Amino acid sequence: MTQPPHDEPTVSDTDELREQVEQTRHELGDTVQSLADKADVKARAQEKAAALKEQTMAKAVELTGQAKAKAAEASQVLQDNVPDAVKDKAAAAAAQLRATASQAGQVWQGKAPEPVRNNRTPLIAAGAGLLAVYVLLRRKKKWEGSG
Numbered sequence: 001m002t003q004p005p006h007d008e009p010t011v012s013d014t015d016e017l018r019e020q021v022e023q024t025r026h027e028l029g030d031t032v033q034s035l036a037d038k039a040d041v042k043a044r045a046q047e048k049a050a051a052l053k054e055q056t057m058a059k060a061v062e063l064t065g066q067a068k069a070k071a072a073e074a075s076q077v078l079q080d081n082v083p084d085a086v087k088d089k090a091a092a093a094a095a096q097l098r099a100t101a102s103q104a105g106q107v108w109q110g111k112a113p114e115p116v117r118n119n120r121t122p123l124i125a126a127g128a129g130l131l132a133v134y135v136l137l138r139r140k141k142k143w144e145g146s147g
Contacts, residue, residue, distance in 0.1 A: 037043075
């Protein structure tokens with residue numbers, strides 16, 4: 001006959017024995033579930049991928065913030081180090097460009113015929129369509145000539 005283990009006391013009645021069996025079943029179920037979780041490679045890989053994705057997104061947000069801060073700092077350093085004469089020339093060039101654009105708009109309004117001014121969008125669309133047809137026909141000729 002077998003002897004009971006030395007670390008566990010012997011059972012005195014059947015109710016106590018049933019309770020021990022139920023507890024052992026519960027522990028065994030937990031152990032089996034734990035082993036099954038460790039053996040589920042696909043689920044563990046998905047969990048790892050999700051964690052890596054989250055870490056990557058957090059790092060991207062952090063790096064984007066750092067890059068914006070560095071760009072703002074560099075812009076400020078550049079503005080601080082640009083001589084006033086260069087700033088004045090840039091401002092004058094920008095003002096001249098705005099004035100030229102305004103004059104071009106006025107010339108357009110004054111010189112273009114009214115049907116063209118009023119129907120500019122359809123005319124641009126028609127021109128783009130004609131250009132597309134021309135390109136397609138050229139490609140077709142080229143393709144037929146090479147075949």
